[in-house]
Every structure is written in C-alpha cells, then in structure tokens.
Amino acid sequence: MVSPQALAALKSALGDGGWTDDPAEIAPWLTEWRNRWHGHTPLMLTPRSTDQVAAAVRVCAGHRVAIVPQGGDTGLVGGQIPFGEVLLSTRKLRAVRDVTPLDDAMTVEAGVTLLEAQQAAAAADRMFPLSLAAEGTATIGGVVSTNAGGTAVLRYGVMRDLVLGIEAVLPDGEVFHGLKRLRKDNTGYDLKQLLIGAEGTLGVVTAATLKLFPVMRSHATAVVGLDSSRAAIELLARAKVETGGGVEGFELMKRIGMEFVLANIPDTREPLDSAPPWYVLIELVSGEPGAADAAMERLLAQAFETGLIVDAAIAQNDAQRAAFWKVREEQSAAQKPEGGGWKHDVSVPVSRIADFLEEATAAVERFHPGARVSAFGHVGDGNLHYDVLCPPGGDLKAFLARWAEGSQIVHDIVARYDGSISAEHGLGRLKTDEARRYKSPLEIRTMQAIRAAIDPHRIMNPAVLF
C-alpha cells in the first residue's frame, strides 16, 4: 500500500503530464506480450528527464515506496510488471544525446528503442550490433538493465560488453554520472557493470554510452543441413577459425521447429529440399568487400567434403537472406498454434550442447511421453531456447500444470553441465525463486549484501532478484 501522502508528493514532484493514475492509460503497461503477468499499481510515472527521475526516486526513498522501473515492456520474465509498487516508466527519456564516430560511441537516453539506437549509429556510418526480435519496442534502459543478448553476441558480445558508460538514479535519488566514453579506466570498482543486468534493483538507468563498430562491407548468409547437433558444434569451430572471428550469427534449429514454422507461419518456405534433422543458419561478415562470400564458400565446400554437412543453400540476395532469417525468427511464434509449452532460456558450454540436448530430451520424454522438444537458438553462444510442447492431441491444461516439475528436470541437467537457467532473459519474477536452487549460498548472500549496501530500504524492484 502506497500512502496518499506519498502519491501526492510524487504527483507534485513530476507535475502535469509526468504521471497518471487513470486505469485505462496504465492498463497496457501492466501486462506483456505473452500475457502471462497481470499487475496493478496505484500510479504510473513518466518522467521526461533524469532530474525528474531523481525527484521521483527521492520521494519514494523518503516515503519508503517501492518502485518497478519499466522500459519498453518486452521483458519475458515479469521483471517490469508492478504488483502494488509504483510503476516508473523511462520510455519518455527520448534523446539521442550524442554520436561521436571518432570515439565509436554514442549516448542515448533510456527510452530510445534499440532499433532507433541502431539507426542513429547507421546515420553516422557506424553500427550498433545488438539485435533481437523485440528491437522495435525494447528500450535501451531495459536492454541495459537486463543485459540483453540476441543474435550477434557471438561476434560482438552481450549488452554488458557494449556499454562504455551509464547514467543512473540510485535508490537514494542521487544521480550517478558515469557516461564515460573511455575504453580504459582503472580507478576503482566498475559500478556500471553492477548496474548492467541488475534488473532495476540497484537504480534506474537513465542513459547509456554505447560502443559503435565499423559497418561491415560484406555479409554472407547460408542455411545448412546436418545429421546431428554435434556436427553443428564442430562446424561452428571451423567457421570461427576459417574467418578469424567473422561469424556473426550461428543459429541452430531442429526439424520439428522448422515444420512448425512451415505449417503455422504464412509466407515461409523450406530453405533446404532434403528436410535434414538439424539446421544451422550461418551469418558471416567481413570488412573486405566480397570476402564473406568467399569465406562461406570455402567453409561449406570443406564441410561437404568431410561429411560434416549434408545440404546447404547460400542466400543469393537480400530477399533470400530475409527468408532464411524469417524461418529462424518465427521459431517461437510458430509454437503457439501447437498448443504452447514449457519454455526454457538456457545456456551450457558450447562443447556440451550435443550432450545436453541428448540427455535433456531423453529425460523429458521419460517424464512426459510424447512431449515434443523444439530446441533452437544462438548456439554459437551456448544459448538454447529449449521448449517442450504438449503431445499432439494431448491434454494441454494437464501438460502445462507439469511445467514447473518438467522445468526442474531440464534445469537440473543444465546445472550439471555448468550452465545457466537464464541465459538472456534474466530472472525477473518468473525465475528468482528457482534460481535459489542453483546459486550457491555464498553468491546469494554476497548479492544480498551488495543490494542492502546500495538500497538499504529495498525500494527498487523488491520482488526481483535476491
């Protein structure tokens, strides 16, 4: 319960247009696209400047009012949905503050979308490489706070690797001015690294300085067919060596997932005639015009010769490239008409992916005979979206009721392979409790101590993380 005094103080601090308590205006921001969470809040704040964010947090700190920060509301684990807390949306912090090509850096505010950030970089003849399905809606504040990943991590890293500086309002309402553009700065603990991926529990990120990269002069995209996931891992290693690090994307798909896409998503086409058991979408890049295509041809020729791949198609134009990416990007949406299932966003060491897939799939099939496993994802990073679907014609409600139990089987195997139960989506409200099973008491205790040191009244996203 937020006191009337606190609500009045917040409204007064932000002024007209800076807040709303109209349920209709707030409603869209209390749920998300999977429609899994339905939250509630007495007040939504929409500050337009860092100073306004600071003013709001100061009021909350003074009144001990809990805050849930929210960006584009594309998170998949409920970390951005309030359940009684005040909702602080950063989506009106909209400025691209600067783009400096000589520094390969740009500073954007939290409410700039990922797509807009990519476009601002492109306008300066540079590239911001982080890319993910929700990029038209996801905002930089959220992408930083959840340490987002996506499809280009293999070459460019996760968000943690792409941030040079951060501006944030800490839980006492003071502004951390950390918008450095430096590549080297060894003057104490790296506070920005603590804020990245903290899911809004240590403060509200209001702006970030991002690393930019040269625009690549050649791209080559192919879909290959393989007999096993093990062959995919071997191909990945060869591709990295062959290109000297020019592999930008390496996405695994399984035959069943391809069938879902072909059956359920309009305007999609089978990329390979041979209908192989496994597919990989490979994206190579190079700074040299034409070099990516040449490297792709060398790589695939050699892989055919040694029997590593059984089929391949290289995209001949942008339309074909888009068609190849479409069958990958629709893997998740294509599951919906099949009746939904247990979703897992896991990572294991790349070298253990094939073993993990065999062991987890056998265990799932024992636990729920007939369940269909559709594994796909950024296998170059060891990151799999490992989804288990209801048997065809099975009782969906009964199947979904076993989600927690089934997930624990999968996650226990992930843990044995030294993996992560949340590779890129974070813990949020969905996985925080489960993560206690896999984190050591030492890690949890240390995180709690750090959190208490920075947010002694635990007002920042209190239900999320430890």
Added chain:
Amino acid sequence: MVSPQALAALKSALGDGGWTDDPAEIAPWLTEWRNRWHGHTPLMLTPRSTDQVAAAVRVCAGHRVAIVPQGGDTGLVGGQIPFGEVLLSTRKLRAVRDVTPLDDAMTVEAGVTLLEAQQAAAAADRMFPLSLAAEGTATIGGVVSTNAGGTAVLRYGVMRDLVLGIEAVLPDGEVFHGLKRLRKDNTGYDLKQLLIGAEGTLGVVTAATLKLFPVMRSHATAVVGLDSSRAAIELLARAKVETGGGVEGFELMKRIGMEFVLANIPDTREPLDSAPPWYVLIELVSGEPGAADAAMERLLAQAFETGLIVDAAIAQNDAQRAAFWKVREEQSAAQKPEGGGWKHDVSVPVSRIADFLEEATAAVERFHPGARVSAFGHVGDGNLHYDVLCPPGGDLKAFLARWAEGSQIVHDIVARYDGSISAEHGLGRLKTDEARRYKSPLEIRTMQAIRAAIDPHRIMNPAVLF
C-alpha cells in the same frame, strides 16, 4: 602489528613450504622494478592450492589480520607491496586446469604467467590476446585483479572483457566458485565483474576462465609518419572502417620519444628517414591469408593521397616487424638515461586526444619551462603514457619535487576532457588519494558501501582504493 598468535596460526594452516619469514627470501617481493616502493611484512604466504588460500584468509579474518595479495609483482602503482600487512603470494598456484577449444575457453590458476597462458592457448590452436610488456612475469591473478590492458585492447578489449569466470577466496575465507565457461548468463549481479579490477580489495583471485580467439592468418605491421596527432586520430578512424575492425594495434609516438630510443637503446633503428613529428605503429590482422597486407596497402595509399600521412614503411618480414615494435616498446625504458620524470597513465576520449595533447603540453611548459613531454601509447584506446621529463641539464631533484604539483595540472586537464587518471595501471597506493579529487562523493561512497558489505573488517589490501 600482526599478533604472534595470528602468525603461528597462519604458519600452522599452511605448513612447511607454505610460508616464510626469512627477510632475505621475502626481500625481492617488497619492491618492484621501478624501485619506488620498499615495503615490509612479518610473513609471506605462498599457498599451493585454492584451499590453502582459503585456509590462510580464514585465519586472517578470524584474527583481523590485513592481507596484501601479490601476483608477479609487476604492478606500477604499489598495490602489491605490503607495509606491515601479511603478504599473500599467488605465484605458486601454477596449474593450467583446462583448455577447451570448442568453447574457446581455458581455465588457469592465478600464478600462471600471462605469457604461459598465451602459450597454452597457442598449443590448442587458439589465441589469448592480452599482451603487455611484463607478460613474462605478470600473472593471471594480478592481470585480472588490476584489469590489465596492453597493446591489443583496440580489437579484443581489456581483461574485464576477456574473463568468462573467476574463482576467488572472499574476505571471510569462503571460496566463490564462479569458473563458468558461458557467454550468456543473466542470473543476478555479475560478481566476477566486481572482482576484476578490484586490486585485491574484495578477495584473492585464485583462477580464471579466459576467452580464447581464432589465430589470425595474416598480420601487417607498418610505421607511418604524420605532421600532427590530429592526423593520427583521423587515420585510426579510417583504418577501423577500412578493415572492419581488423586494427589490432595503433600506437602513437612522438619524435622526442623516438630520439630517446635511438640514443639510449642499443640495436634500434629509425624506422622512417623523414624524421616526422609524430609516428604511429599500425598492426592489422585478418582471418584471411594475405588480406591484412592488402588492407594495409589500400589504407596507406589512400592516406598518402589525401595528405594524412607524410611517410610510411611496411614491415617486410618478422625481423622488421620486431624492429618496429621495439622502438615502441622501449619508449619508457629509453627515458631513464634522460633523467626520469613525471609519469602519467591517462586516457581521454579518442576524439579529444589532439586537443588534450595541445592543452596539457602548453600547461606543462608554462608550469616548468624547458620540460620535455614524451607522449606515447595505445592511442586507439585513448590511452596515453604522458611523461614529462626534466629539461636537459636541469636540476633533476628539484624537478622531481614538483611531480605532484605538475601531475595535478595534467590530471585536471584529463578530468575536464572526461578522461581517467589511471587508464590501465590502477590506483594502488600511488593514486588512491589523488583519485578522490576526481571521483564524485557518490561514487566513493558507493564503492565504500560495497566494500564494507563484502569485507566488513577491511582486511583485504586495506590501504588500496577507497
């Protein structure tokens, strides 16, 4: 003062061969190569396993005994030198625990030298890219704890970017088992990022899992001559775009630094006949055989045409490449016979390097007429070793007495350019106090709160950092 009971308990915990209090054995580890620090300690511990480190730290925690951790003793800011604290050397933690090429990862213990780590990677047909002058002696524990940089940061990042996992003994003597090999793991705060660069104040790093990279198939090295540092920055931007990120090294040198090397270091040669005011050593790499050489020729031809460079020499063989690097690597040593000077390890945004150099040099010359500025370094990262030498024939003692005052002039300008007063060496004992001038109270208070949360009795390297 460490109590006799604590000393006895430490000796007993580590057993024979795990400690020494023989002043002659300890002496080499109480000073460093610049001979600037002369420390003292009642006891040097040399544990051979993580368990032994943990046992030692537990005793220290119980008796409230302060510890200075030490690696290869190559640090330049005195962070590894005890002044009364117990010295805990990690140099006997010597195992390469594993190298897994499919994961592009290897796990090495803290006492493995940087050179040995590079060699272990090379033996598995991979590369570990961090490289610095002291690599034959510097150990992984120290390199992690100081977030070392060096000459390949432009392409591969600093140590912070190259660590996948960490094992460390925390200040209560418990072991943080964080040796993950994952590229994606979003399950709470990134504790390893907090330990990296913490200069031993949050625990003792005992092992690290490091990222490996493909071996590059072509290298091209050139030295170019330029009329201004501004032209060097413009050339850097062109080189990055031209190669799509294939610039591995971009090192600026000034004519005066070149003259010191030629005069004071045997077996060195002027790389360019024209004796230009500024030099840049460029190292390009590519995954394609021959591609780096072709890119270098394109880059330099275009730079000549547009008047950006005035002279250039491309290394034709390994001997020439080594000769080019030698004139860069000896820049620091070549200053010694000139009488020493005020050293600065600073960084500013790349786009502001030329302005910084002009302003700082004018200010230094006003402050101490005749002083000679030798700026050189990893300019691709915005990192300059900005050294000010005594005027020829001047009073060296009087000049060195003005170091603190002169440095403050330089550092104030660095701060105005949003730079860092310690780009890669850390703060240690040398710069912690000075850093208080440039860090905000908020940053210092937050770091202190984190430190107190993790090391409530402040036993870990207590004189270092805030």
